[in-house]
Amino acid sequence: MTKISFAVIGYGHIGKKHAIMVSGSQESQLVAIVDVDAAKREEAQKAYDGVEVFESIEQLLASELPLDVVNICTPNGYHATQAIKVLEHKAHVVIEKPMGLTRQECEDVIFKSLQVSRHVFCVKQNRYSPSSKWLKDVVEDKLLGNINMVQLSCFWNRDARYYKPGGWKGTKQLDGGVLFTQFSHFVDIMYWLFGDIQNIVAMSTNFNHKGATEFDDSGLVQFEFVNGGFGSINYSTSIWNKNFESSIIVIGEKGTVKVSGQYMDQLEYCDIDGYEMPKLDPSNPPNDYGDYKGSAANHHYVIENVIDVLTGKSQISTNALEGMKVVEMIERIHRKQRQMG
Numbered sequence: 001m002t003k004i005s006f007a008v009i010g011y012g013h014i015g016k017k018h019a020i021m022v023s024g025s026q027e028s029q030l031v032a033i034v035d036v037d038a039a040k041r042e043e044a045q046k047a048y049d050g051v052e053v054f055e056s057i058e059q060l061l062a063s064e065l066p067l068d069v070v071n072i073c074t075p076n077g078y079h080a081t082q083a084i085k086v087l088e089h090k091a092h093v094v095i096e097k098p099m100g101l102t103r104q105e106c107e108d109v110i111f112k113s114l115q116v117s118r119h120v121f122c123v124k125q126n127r128y129s130p131s132s133k134w135l136k137d138v139v140e141d142k143l144l145g146n147i148n149m150v151q152l153s154c155f156w157n158r159d160a161r162y163y164k165p166g167g168w169k170g171t172k173q174l175d176g177g178v179l180f181t182q183f184s185h186f187v188d189i190m191y192w193l194f195g196d197i198q199n200i201v202a203m204s205t206n207f208n209h210k211g212a213t214e215f216d217d218s219g220l221v222q223f224e225f226v227n228g229g230f231g232s233i234n235y236s237t238s239i240w241n242k243n244f245e246s247s248i249i250v251i252g253e254k255g256t257v258k259v260s261g262q263y264m265d266q267l268e269y270c271d272i273d274g275y276e277m278p279k280l281d282p283s284n285p286p287n288d289y290g291d292y293k294g295s296a297a298n299h300h301y302v303i304e305n306v307i308d309v310l311t312g313k314s315q316i317s318t319n320a321l322e323g324m325k326v327v328e329m330i331e332r333i334h335r336k337q338r339q340m341g
C-alpha cells in the first residue's frame, strides 16, 4: 500500500506533535518539515533522518517531493495564506486552530479548495474527548429537551512564561487574541453542540498583560442561540500561576449538566430526567509544553481522520466551513467588544 505523504510547516510546540503522529502511523509518511528558524530546522533534521528540511514553504513547494497533505502549524496569522499556497500546489491541507483570523481569509481558503478539489481539515481535537462526545450525544438525542441556558467558562493562566518578548504570541497580527489562541477549542465545542449565536453583548479588558499583549486578556460575552436559549462566555488568561478551569454548564428543560476540569474533560454533574449519570472514560492528558499546558493530546485522532478521509473510510471530522464559523463568531464578539470599549 502506498503511504500518504505529509509535510509539516512550523516545527514548534504543536508542529512537533504533528510530525510524531504522521511518522508514527503505518499509513502515512513524513517527507518534509519547514521552519524559518535555523535552530528548529537543525532539531528537525536530527529527529528525522531522511526527511527533507526547508526554510520556506516556497522551497518546499518548488521541490520535487510527493506531497499529499501539508499540515500548517505556524502562527495563526499565516494559516490562511499558507493554506492557499498549499492548495494551489494541489495538496490537501490540515490547518491548526484557528483556521484564520478573519472570516474573509477563511472564505478565500474555501474558495481555493473548491477550485482545486482538495480537502481542508481543521484541527479541533477536543471534539474527540469522551466528555465532548458524550455531550454531543446527549444534545443530539434531545435528552435535555429545549436548551434554556449555556455557560462557558474559560479561566487559564498565560504569563511571562508564555509571552516572550519578540515572539508572535501576544501580537494582534499573528496571534489575534485569547479567544483565537487559547479558547477557540471551547467556542468550537459550543458551536458544535448548539449552533450559531446572535444578539451579542460583550466587553473585555486587559487585567494582567498590559505591555505583554496587544489585546485584552479577559472578557464577558452574552448572546442568544439562533436555535433558542441564552448563552454566555466568561474568559480570562489572567489566572494566577496555572490553568484553573474550562467548563460548560448546560441548563435544559429536562436536565442540567456540567462538564469541567482544567480542560473541560470531566463530567462533574448530570441530572437528567430518567437518565443515570454515566462513568466516562478518562480523557487524554493535556499537551504539556513545559512551562504551560494546553488542550487535550488528541492529535492522533486528527491524523487518523485525515488518513481515513483520503482512503475513503470516513468524513472530515471538522471541515473548513466549521473552522470558518468559529472564526466568524470570534470576529463578531471582538467587534462588539470594540464597540463597548
Ligand SMILES: NC(=O)c1ccc[n+]([C@@H]2O[C@H](COP(=O)([O-])OP(=O)(O)OC[C@H]3O[C@@H](n4cnc5c(N)ncnc54)[C@H](O)[C@@H]3O)[C@@H](O)[C@H]2O)c1
Pocket (backbone or CB within 6 Å): 009, 010, 011, 012, 013, 014, 015, 034, 035, 036, 037, 040, 055, 056, 057, 073, 074, 075, 076, 078, 096, 097, 098, 123, 125, 180, 181, 287, 294, 295, 296
Ligand atoms: N490544537 C492545539 O491544541 C494547539 C496547541 C498549540 C498550538 N496550536 C496552534 O498551532 C500553531 C503553532 O503554535 P505553537 O504553539 O506550536 O507555536 P510555536 O511558536 O511553538 O511554533 C511555531 C513555529 O512556526 C515557525 N514559523 C513561523 N513562521 C513561519 C513561516 N512563515 N514558515 C515556516 N515556519 C514558520 C516558527 O519558527 C516556530 O518554530 C498556532 O496556530 C496555534 O494556535 C494548536
